[in-house]
Every structure is written in C-alpha cells, then in structure tokens.
Amino acid sequence: MYQAQGHSVHDLPDLPHARQLKDGIPWLIFTPDLEAEFRRAHLDEQLVAIRLNLCVAITMAIAFSGMDLLVLGPRLDRIPGLLHVLLIVPTLLAVIAVSFSPRRHSIYQTVTTTAAAVYGLAQLAIPLLASAGGIKFLLPGVVLATMYIYLLAGLLFYRALVANAIVLFAYLGAQTLLHLDTPEFSYDALVLVAANVVGASVVYMQEKTNRLRFLEAGLLREMVARDGLTGIQNRRMFDQHMIRLWHQGVREQQQIAVLLVDIDCFKNYNDRYGHQAGDECLRAVARALTQCARRPLDFAARYGGEEFAVVLYEATREYVAEVLTRIQRSIAELNIPHDASIVASRLTVSVGAGYIKPTASRTPEGLIQLADEALYTAKEQGRNRVVVMEVEYQAMMTGRFEKRRARNTA
Numbered sequence: 405m406y407q408a409q410g411h412s413v414h415d416l417p418d419l420p421h422a423r424q425l426k427d428g429i430p431w432l433i434f435t436p437d438l439e440a441e442f443r444r445a446h447l448d449e450q451l452v453a454i455r456l457n458l459c460v461a462i463t464m465a466i467a468f469s470g471m472d473l474l475v476l477g478p479r480l481d482r483i484p485g486l487l488h489v490l491l492i493v494p495t496l497l498a499v500i501a502v503s504f505s506p507r508r509h510s511i512y513q514t515v516t517t518t519a520a521a522v523y524g525l526a527q528l529a530i531p532l533l534a535s536a537g538g539i540k541f542l543l544p545g546v547v548l549a550t551m552y553i554y555l556l557a558g559l560l561f562y563r564a565l566v567a568n569a570i571v572l573f574a575y576l577g578a579q580t581l582l583h584l585d586t587p588e589f590s591y592d593a594l595v596l597v598a599a600n601v602v603g604a605s606v607v608y609m610q611e612k613t614n615r616l617r618f619l620e621a622g623l624l625r626e627m628v629a630r631d632g633l634t635g636i637q638n639r640r641m642f643d644q645h646m647i648r649l650w651h652q653g654v655r656e657q658q659q660i661a662v663l664l665v666d667i668d669c670f671k672n673y674n675d676r677y678g679h680q681a682g683d684e685c686l687r688a689v690a691r692a693l694t695q696c697a698r699r700p701l702d703f704a705a706r707y708g709g710e711e712f713a714v715v716l717y718e719a720t721r722e723y724v725a726e727v728l729t730r731i732q733r734s735i736a737e738l739n740i741p742h743d744a745s746i747v748a749s750r751l752t753v754s755v756g757a758g759y760i761k762p763t764a765s766r767t768p769e770g771l772i773q774l775a776d777e778a779l780y781t782a783k784e785q786g787r788n789r790v791v792v793m794e795v796e797y798q799a800m801m802t803g804r805f806e807k808r809r810a811r812n813t814a
Contacts, residue, residue, distance in 0.1 A: 524571035554603030634690035642705035672744035
C-alpha cells in the first residue's frame with residue numbers, strides 16, 4: 405500500500421493517479437486512460453534496452469544455428485539451423501522494425517506477443533526434432549527463450565504469460581502425441597514449468613513496482629500542476645497548455661477560445677464574510693467551471709486571485725456561446741449570498757472571451773490579451789455580463805493593452 409511521510413492513501417487528493425493508488429493494482433490493470441498512458445510510458449522507457457536485447461537475441465540465434473550444424477551435422481537435414489536463420493532471426497528483426505514504427509505504442513505489445521510465441525515454438529521444435537531423430541537433446545534453448553520472453557522482450561506480464569503458456573502447452577502436447585513420456589522428458593517438462601513460475605513471479609513483481617512508480621510520479625506531476633487552494637490546474641499549467649494547443653491549432657487550423665472569468669466584487673466578499681468563506685467561494689466557482697469545460701481538450705485553470713481561465717479547442721461560435729451560458733447558469737445555481745456586491749445580492753462573474761483561429765505569425769499571448777480586453781470591457785459595462793471579442797484581434801497590437809484590473813477589482 406502506498407504510504408509517504410506518515411500519510412495513508414486515504415489522505416491523497418481526488419486525482420486520477422491518486423484514485424488508482426487508493427484502489428490498488430492486484431491484477432496489474434489500470435483504468436483505461438491510465439492504462440494507455442502507462443503502456444506508452446513503459447515502452448518509451450524500455451525502448452533502447454528492448455532494441456539492444458533483440459540484437460543480442462539475434463546474435464545468439466545465429467550462434468546457436470552454427471552450433472546446431474556442428475553438433476547435429478546433416479542428420480536432421482540441417483532443419484534446426486535453418487529454423488534459427490529462416491524463422492527466429494526474421495521474427496526478431498520484425499520486432500525491431502515494429503519498435504521503430506510511428507504506431508509502435510498501439511501495436512508493439514500485440515505484435516511482440518505473437519513474435520514471442522513463434523520464437524518460443526521454434527526453439528521448442530529443435531529438441532523435439534532431435535528427439536524424433538534419435539538424438540537426446542536437452543532443453544536449454546527453450547528455457548532461455550522462456551526467460552527472454554519474460555524478462556527482456558519488453559512485454560507486460562499477461563502478454564508474456566500468454567506467449568510462454570503457448571510454448572509450455574505445446575511441449576506437453578508434443579510429449580503425448582509423439583509418445584515421449586520418458587523420465588527424461590518428464591524432468592524437462594518440470595524444468596520448463598519451473599522456469600515459467602520463476603519468470604512469471606519476477607516479471608509480476610517487476611511490473612507491479614513499475615506501475616506503482618508510474619502512479620507516484622504521475623501523482624507528483626498532478627499535484628505540482630494543481631492550484632493548492634481550488635484543486636484545479638494552476639497558472640503554470642495554463643501557460644503550458646496554451647502553447648501546446650496553439651501549435652496544434654496552427655497545424656490543424658482549428659479555432660481556439662480563451663474565457664477569462666472574474667468574480668465580481670470579490671474583495672468586498674472577503675471583507676464581509678472573511679477569508680475562509682472567500683476560499684470556499686473560490687473552490688465552488690472552480691468546481692463549477694471544471695464542469696462547464698467537458699471535452700477532452702477543454703481546460704479550466706486558476707489564472708490568479710479571483711480570476712479563472714477556460715480554454716476551448718476546436719471551438720465553434722455555437723459551442724463558445726453554449727459554454728458561456730453554462731458558466732453563467734452554473735454560477736447562478738451556486739446561489740452564494742453576496743450582500744456586499746454592487747451588482748447583485750448573489751455571487752456573479754464577469755467573463756471576457758477571445759475567439760480566433762491561430763496562425764504561425766502570432767502567439768498565444770495575443771489571444772489571452774484579447775480575452776483580457778473583453779473582460780475589462782465587461783467590467784466597465786457594469787459586471788455580471790459576457791463580452792466576446794473576435795474581429796478585434798486583427799487590429800490588436802500585442803502588448804498594447806495595459807493590465808488595469810489591479811485597479812478596479814472590488
């Protein structure tokens with residue numbers, strides 16, 4: 405169970421990685437989103453080692469093919485050596501090729517599981533052929549293949565288990581079909597079962613440790629990215645997210661909207677109800693805004709003080725209008741009393757929205773500035789309203805607008 409600095413998992417915040425830590429991972433499976441993230445990170449982390457291990461395996465296959473020719477000679481029509489050169493080596497080369505594919509994150513585990521089973525069955529065929537030809541051949545190649553599949557191919561536990569189970573049951577089935585039920589083959593079967601137990605136990609514990617490390621690292625990133633008071637993304641993450649979305653919008657020619665949301669007369673609220681009530685108010689508004697930004701690339705963050713930012717990607721005018729309406733309705737439904745407001749008896753917000761299609765010649769700071777101007781206009785017009793700016797962006801000079809909210813945040 406995860407535990408740090410005397411705190412149990414029940415003290416962790418309500419974040420995706422933390423929820424998974426609380427639930428535990430006895431079956432080595434995460435929720436779908438976390439599982440996809442883990443598999444991508446796992447492959448990226450292991451990729452160089454996997455390629456090196458594959459090269460070593462190819463070298464060993466070529467070496468064993470030469471040894472087959474030396475030990476067995478022509479008695480088995482050189483089939484064992486040919487299996488190494490014509491089946492095992494190309495199979496391993498195919499896995500190396502997949503490791504360089506742009507689609508490797510989605511196909512590596514499936515392709516490598518298949519290749520591992522082929523590799524193990526080919527290694528298994530060699531001693532079986534030797535036995536059928538009257539040559540007593542021990543099982544070291546199959547045992548080595550078993551350990552390689554578990555520990556060096558970069559397969560996750562269940563994938564490695566499936567590939568090796570295929571090889572093990574093929575060996576046990578061959579014993580029956582070929583009438584090889586001798587004490588020697590029974591001993592070899594026990595060795596192969598033991599190799600699977602050892603390999604499976606090691607890779608299970610190794611993967612469990614890797615998954616826990618992944619969750620802890622992800623939790624740390626999540627906590628660093630969160631605003632300490634409200635629990636939503638902080639200004640630093642907002643800035644990073646804006647840069648990523650801007651470049652993505654330039655590539656895909658998609659509209660982006662930035663909505664700056666400011667709580668009206670928040671200083672007066674703190675003076676009247678106290679800072680503890682003010683903190684609770686900020687948390688309630690943050691939760692409401694998070695619920696309003698629902699799509700995968702939508703993003704809500706605390707921008708600073710009593711101001712929040714919502715980013716909408718691939719945003720049509722209709723969708724921007726829908727989110728703005730949702731924000732106003734959500735704040736109204738909070739029904740927070742605000743007797744010190746000069747606008748209304750309940751808490752209200754002013755919203756400024758900038759809505760553009762990004763270009764390579766401009767920067768995301770210009771879009772934020774446009775939303776800032778829209779917010780300032782909304783506050784000048786009496787607060788508790790929404791102002792959307794779009795065409796104004798074309799004539800706007802980045803840096804021209806002076807931040808004036810410091811001046812007038814009551």
